[in-house]
Amino acid sequence: METTTTVKVNCYHCGDECRNLPLRFNDKEFCCEGCRLVYEVLQENNLCSYYRFNEKPGISPEQKVEGRFGYLDDASVKKKLVVFDDGKFATVNFYIPKMHCSSCIWLLENLQRINAGVVRSRVNFLNREVNLVFRQDLLSLRQLVELLSMIGYEPVIRLDDLDDRKKAKKDHSVSYKIGIAGFAFGNIMLFSFPEYFSLSDATDPGFKGVFSYINFFLSLPVFFYCSAQFFTSAVRSVNQKFLNIDVPIALGILVMFVRSTYEIFSGTGPGYMDTMAGLVFFMLLGRWFQDKTYKTLSFDRDYKSFFPVSVMVRRQASELAIPLSELRIGDRMLIRSEEIIPADAVLIQGDAFIDYSFVTGESLPVRKANGELLYAGGRQQGGLLEMEVVKEVSQSYLTQLWNNDRYIKKHDDGVFQLLVNRISHYFTFVIVAVAVIALFYWAATGDFPRGWNAFTAVLIIACPCALAISSPFTLGNILRIFGRNRFYLRGYAVIEKLAKVDTVVFDKTGTLTQNERSQISYSGRDLQRKELSMIRSLVSQSTHPLSRMLMAHLDGTAQLGVSGFAEYPGKGIEGHVENTIVRVGSAAFVNAQGFQSNAVDTVVFVALGNEVAGKFSIANSYRTGVRQLANRLRTKGYRTVVLTGDTSGEETSLRSLLGIEAELRFQQSPGDKLAAIQEFQEAGSNVLMVGDGLNDAGALKQSDVGISVSDDINNFSPACDGILDSASFSSLSAILDTATASRRIIIGSFVIALVYNLIGCWFAVQGTLSPVIAAVLMPLSTVTIISFTTGMSNLAAFKSANSL
């Protein structure tokens, strides 16, 4: 059995290994006709610099299918996609997740050299978007998409693109606010200089008044525009009867503005406008830092994002592409290889070999016969299928599964669990209490103005700017560090939840194992082609996963008649083929002694007649580092659980990988997995679920933190809290370490912030808080916190990365 190729040849265009005989063209090897075609097009148009910026930058184009984009000729579809249209020129934005390097940018921005109909194209690499202006008399929208697909950059057009075209324009208000607050902060400080150095009395007393008024006018936009969000958030939080961090902040800003205004207009003092502007500026910076998460990753995609926009339908002997929403019961739809079945349908004709890994997690495709019902969500692996729709898209099994109420994750609860908000809840009460006590103390001594002074000063100096920014800067920085390690989180609140995790639950298929087809190798005496046909014919009778794997492996051999077939569950199968008894199964079943087998691989023995011919080893392609990861999790005291839809056949290999303490549960349906997570949670555990695919969606949502492992982070992300690139799978324990460390860093920065607050309060309660002290303390504490949190979180990430 030929399993290895002698020389590895990589495609000049896409860099993939050429599996079959490489195509040669212009002294270069190509893995497929598609790659060669792209090269030819680029060469004809003098665009070969594409290959110069990066080596082998190309993408193998999808097999071109005529009429796949026919729906783009539909005027209503076009209207939704095109952003601008004046009859002659049209502008359209496409999302092209396949662009990955500078060569991609270069080629996409030089499209006009391939087709003159393209007027201008501009790439936004971070958003994986291209903005195209094209001449409609030379190029239709469909032709434009076909052009992109032909060179390998097929734009992703999803159903929801068509649903809400009115995408929110990029919101610049945060930038404006930061700019204005920073502008005001700098200028107010300059105009406060005479005050800081007590120059005003020595020189011209006229400055004092003028500068104060300038400060007042500069602070107006800060108070009314820049800090508006703190007030709305504070009001909302008071309405919800939970005082978040914005309450003391809003209180502080308000008191500062009112008192400063009073002082300026009564001529009693310079006010605290500089402190206020600085505070708003730093806090807006913190918010901005915190909001800079990975906007290009969408965590809230639903099933619609994975369905195609259109489907080919046969009507009156003609084939046409119709939008999915127009698919009706009774329609004959045509599904090609690698397409997802969008609605439950009955197979009319075709060689159906359906991969349901998207729905069930079972990686082996199943063969379906004509007349069988095919559920939506399966991906066809064979040829063209024709089927009749029995349920509309919105009624299908997959859609029902998705819309199940249990699967809707509650996201808003995260805010109240945040450490900073729990602390600020009490913080506010303490601050107000201190301020009131100071007021009454001085009032009792008869010095009411001083009491008033102390009261406002406490509220001003206690304004928890440092407290408020410690969390976003720590978590924002950790988020960025994770991002560099190809781990992307929905938001910063997830990190705090990660820190509390004590139980790690894994899905098996696709998470611990790789999604690629399992490697099968044979050892034993050489088998004739005839004998291979005999084995294949026998295993084709069985529905056991291992039989299916063997059958797929031996594809291409002849099908022979089988008589007397018998299946012994848990042992093997036997039957007569061409008058020879063929037995396939465990070592005991075929009486095989003397054959070595290791613990990790699943082994199937084959006996022809009375002779044991050899064995097929089916390697479980577990991800690299699973064993080390399990070891580290165990030593750190995490409880490890594996929930799998598979049978217990691989228990021994799983045990050897994960250790004896690991809890293994087999034959778990998506519902069972969800129930298992609930069971752990009811027992008081904080559960981290690591899974993939839609079949885990329920469990991912139910768990405290749900992480989806994906080979292509742009490709598939069911509703989860984070996406982990499969290449970084083994660094999961380092990620948990870093999350735990971040919690300690935040607590540490809270302590620092509180020390600054105490110092300020010391002056404040005595009524001796001068604007200079406030103006020094506020930026000083802020800078301390920012450097402490970013420095410590980088250190923590560095340490846990090195501990691997």
Added chain:
Amino acid sequence: MSVIFLLILFSLLLAFVFLYAFIWSVRDGQYDDEYTPSVRILFDDEATQQEPASSGQDLNQSNS
């Protein structure tokens, strides 16, 4: 010393000009994409005409 009021007026005016410039640049979308322009600027306009010798690998022979 009253000349200082005039200077302050000018300095504030200048500061407002810069604030306006900032707001204009944000509105113009200069901060929307912070990565692509840095790559774009390195592309030659006539990249295919010249053949700058790239290190070792001759990837341009296809142009001949």
